[in-house]
Amino acid sequence: MGAPSHSWRPALAVLAAVIGVAVLGPVLWRVDPNRVGDLATLRSAASSWAHPLGTDENARDLLARLIAGARVSMAFGVLAAAVTAVIGAGVGLLAAVSRPWVDRACMSVVDVGIAVPRLLLLIVLTAAFGRLSWGWLAVAMGTTGWFALARLVRARARALVGGDFAVAARALGAPTMRVAVRHLIPNVTGTIAAATVLAFAHAVTLEAALSFIGQGAEIPIATWGGLISEGRAQIATAPRLVLLPAIAIVVTVLAAGVVADRVERGEPWTRANGAR
Amino acid sequence: MRGMGAARALALPLLRGVLVVLVVAVVSLVLLHLAPGDPLASSADDPLVPTEARARVRAQMGLDRPLPAKVGAWFAYAARGDLGFSLSAGMPVAEAVAGALPYTLRLGGVALVLGFALGIAVALVQARAPESRWDRWVGGGALALWALPEFIIALGLIQLFSLRLGWLPSSGASDPWSTGGGAIRWTEQLRHLVLPALTLALIVAAQVSRHQRVALREAGREPFLRAARARGVREGALLYRHAGGAALAPTIALAGLALPALAGGALIVEQVFAWPGMGTLAFKALAERDAQLALGCVVPMAAVVVGGGVLADAAHRWLDPRRATEPS
Numbered sequence: 001m002g003a004p005s006h007s008w009r010p011a012l013a014v015l016a017a018v019i020g021v022a023v024l025g026p027v028l029w030r031v032d033p034n035r036v037g038d039l040a041t042l043r044s045a046a047s048s049w050a051h052p053l054g055t056d057e058n059a060r061d062l063l064a065r066l067i068a069g070a071r072v073s074m075a076f077g078v079l080a081a082a083v084t085a086v087i088g089a090g091v092g093l094l095a096a097v098s099r100p101w102v103d104r105a106c107m108s109v110v111d112v113g114i115a116v117p118r119l120l121l122l123i124v125l126t127a128a129f130g131r132l133s134w135g136w137l138a139v140a141m142g143t144t145g146w147f148a149l150a151r152l153v154r155a156r157a158r159a160l161v162g163g164d165f166a167v168a169a170r171a172l173g174a175p176t177m178r179v180a181v182r183h184l185i186p187n188v189t190g191t192i193a194a195a196t197v198l199a200f201a202h203a204v205t206l207e208a209a210l211s212f213i214g215q216g217a218e219i220p221i222a223t224w225g226g227l228i229s230e231g232r233a234q235i236a237t238a239p240r241l242v243l244l245p246a247i248a249i250v251v252t253v254l255a256a257g258v259v260a261d262r263v264e265r266g267e268p269w270t271r272a273n274g275a276r
Numbered sequence: 277m278r279g280m281g282a283a284r285a286l287a288l289p290l291l292r293g294v295l296v297v298l299v300v301a302v303v304s305l306v307l308l309h310l311a312p313g314d315p316l317a318s319s320a321d322d323p324l325v326p327t328e329a330r331a332r333v334r335a336q337m338g339l340d341r342p343l344p345a346k347v348g349a350w351f352a353y354a355a356r357g358d359l360g361f362s363l364s365a366g367m368p369v370a371e372a373v374a375g376a377l378p379y380t381l382r383l384g385g386v387a388l389v390l391g392f393a394l395g396i397a398v399a400l401v402q403a404r405a406p407e408s409r410w411d412r413w414v415g416g417g418a419l420a421l422w423a424l425p426e427f428i429i430a431l432g433l434i435q436l437f438s439l440r441l442g443w444l445p446s447s448g449a450s451d452p453w454s455t456g457g458g459a460i461r462w463t464e465q466l467r468h469l470v471l472p473a474l475t476l477a478l479i480v481a482a483q484v485s486r487h488q489r490v491a492l493r494e495a496g497r498e499p500f501l502r503a504a505r506a507r508g509v510r511e512g513a514l515l516y517r518h519a520g521g522a523a524l525a526p527t528i529a530l531a532g533l534a535l536p537a538l539a540g541g542a543l544i545v546e547q548v549f550a551w552p553g554m555g556t557l558a559f560k561a562l563a564e565r566d567a568q569l570a571l572g573c574v575v576p577m578a579a580v581v582v583g584g585g586v587l588a589d590a591a592h593r594w595l596d597p598r599r600a601t602e603p604s
Contacts, residue, residue: 112296115582119540120574124304126562127570128311205425212427213547215559228431235435246428254423 011258018252022074025067033064033222056230056241065222066248072223073204073252076138080203083142084149085196089188091146092153096161097180106150113147118206126215134217137210141203149195156191157184194264201256208249224249286590293586300578301571305350308567309343350571359572364564369572372557377576379449380553384542386473388531391480391538396527398481399488403496403515414485421482426541430475430548437471444470447550472549476541480534487530491523498522525595532588539581 021028055061095106121144126132132140160166161184169179210216211225224245231241334340341349353360359369398418402411421429438446450465495501496519504514543555550556554573561569 111292112299115293115296115536115585116300116578117536117540117543117581119543120300120577123558123562123570124307124574127304127565127567127574128307130565201423205423209425209427209544212425213544213559215562225427228428232431236439242431246431249425250420250423250428253425254420257419257423 008258008262011255011262014251014255015259018070018248018255019074019078021067022070025071029063029067031061031064033060033068056227056234056238062241062244065227066224066244068222069224069227069245070248072134072221073207073249076134076141076207076217077200077204079135079138080141080145080207081196081200083139084146084199084203085192087143088146088149088195088199089153089192092150093157093180093184093188095150095154096157096184097176103154107154110147110150113144114151118144122210131215131218137207137217138203141206142199145199145202149192149199152191152195153188156188160184160187190263194260197256197260197263201253201260204249204256205253286586289586289589293582296582297575297579301351301354301575302347304571304574305347306343308571309346311567354575359575360568362561362566362569362572364561364566365569369569372569373554373572373576376552376554376557376573377580379551380542380546380555380577381580382469383472383476383546383551383553384538386469387476387480387542388534388538390473390477392484392527392531394477394481395484396488398485399492400515402485402489403492403519415489418482418485421478424479426475426479426545427548429478430472430545433471433475434548444468446471449552472545472551475545475548476538479541480538483534483537484527484530488523488527491526492519495519495522525592528588528595529592532585532592535581535584535588539577543577 056065091106091110095103098106118141122137122140125140125144129136157180161179166179166183169183174182207216207223208225208228211223212229214229216223216225227245228242231238231245235242331340350360357370359373361367362369362372365372398414402414405411434446437444445468449468450461492515498519501514501519501522542553543558545551546553546555547559554577558570558573558577561567561573
């Protein structure tokens with residue numbers, strides 16, 4: 001990303017704030033996101049003291065629904081990114097330190113995964129197992145999104161395997177596993193961290209898109225993509241129903257992108273070690 | 277000589293591409309086999325349907341067979357262009373796909389060309405004044421576009437051009453009530469194409485402009501460019517002819533890498549614009565729990581994307597003679 005490097009602190013703060021709101025959500029704003037308001041005034045109301053961001057067409061509190069959506073999106077993004085990081089880093093490191101045939105096998109899988117749109121893999125999974133619960137959809141997204149990360153980690157780790165300290169460790173008799181765990185992993189954490197934050201951003205975007213087109217996880221509560229889809233009918237009279245969740249998605253994803261960029265470029269240890 | 281090399285350079289990636297598509301098909305078939313339930317779960321599992329009738333239909337459809345037989349049968353029929361029968365669409369899967377695929381190809385192809393043209397043009401303008409305010413603003417815009425999901429861009433464009441200004445239609449691929457022929461019909465279909473294609477093109481352009489900007493910079497450091505400058509070639513010609521030419525090859529390579537994301541985006545954008553392509557078909561198949569149709573959508577789409585990647589790779593090698601000798 002070509003983000004200006006000075007803007008990463010606000011980005012980190014935004015990301016932390018969104019995750020904080022997601023974690024603390026119900027404590028911060030004690031309104032039930034699904035409580036339908038007064039039936040006599042069953043319409044989208046403008047902002048008021050009771051509803052700072054107004055209500056949707058069923059008189060449900062928009063702030064509470066945005067917070068509920070943040071909880072879903074953040075939990076989803078974190079889980080998907082964690083699965084991506086574990087599988088991607090595992091396969092990448094394995095390929096980097098193993099025999100050539102293992103390396104080739106791992107990278108063949110990666111080549112297939114990268115060449116095929118992730119959405120097609122998700123379509124196959126949904127066709128086989130029906131609409132997935134949010135947890136399984138996040139796991140599915142993680143297991144279909146780790147290929148690029150594995151390739152990146154392998155490339156970095158391979159550059160390090162030939163490096164002085166790894167050669168020295170092996171010369172001192174350290175077994176392959178020990179070299180991998182003690183010497184390679186600490187040196188690729190920056191790469192993994194940056195790619196994981198990006199995976200988080202991608203998962204949040206894709207989840208929002210899927211729930212917008214009504215193909216997301218089966219969740220009884222609000223999601224950001226779902227809010228936009230619901231609010232679309234009122235876009236002329238109450239544009240905030242669409243704008244606010246859209247802003248929430250874009251700001252979160254943008255912040256994650258800037259943070260990932262910074263983690264990748266400002267990674268002091270790989271630079272010092274001359275890794276490419 | 278060069279032709280020979282190009283043919284050989286194309287053969288191996290092509291073989292690899294075929295393998296990738298085969299893997300996708302096999303993995304999908306295995307997953308569908310492992311999943312509980314089958315296409316008849318809703319209709320033939322009705323308690324009023326006698327057991328033997330159910331078993332007969334299952335046997336007819338090959339649902340009771342072991343996995344290898346299922347996979348073998350699917351490939352045997354697919355090789356003859358038969359992708360099975362879609363219960364939800366009420367027609368052969370191949371027929372449904374043949375109806376939808378041209379729309380997706382039209383949308384994706386136009387978006388790809390438009391996106392590359394836009395991205396390259398923006399990068400060239402950026403490269404005229406590096407680190408200027410304009411350069412940074414455009415870079416920031418590309419970053420913002422990266423963070424915008426396709427469907428939000430689509431909504432914004434619909435809001436502006438369809439609802440506010442009323443210039444362009446917001447759904448479908450043509451006007452069902454249009455009676456005009458020839459040129460009228462053609463412009464009317466073009467008008468339907470503009471917004472979905474623009475949505476995807478903007479995303480492609482954001483990615484292309486970032487890449488192209490870096491590629492132009494790297495080309496700017498090449499010795500041949502310094503030599504050209506020393507010969508007194510004007511700055512404009514330097515940028516457009518010399519650096520631009522050298523930077524084109526990495527950008528073409530990017531086309532192959534961008535294809536999977538473009539295809540994924542197209543599937544979603546089609547839904548927003550009710551574009552009658554593969555995305556709409558695939559998601560309808562999911563809603564109807566029609567696995568046969570979903571599989572029939574996934575495999576051809578994978579083939580298109582992988583095939584496009586192979587072509588982009590070949591074009592890259594052909595454009596950049598240094599790459600031609602590298603092992604693939």
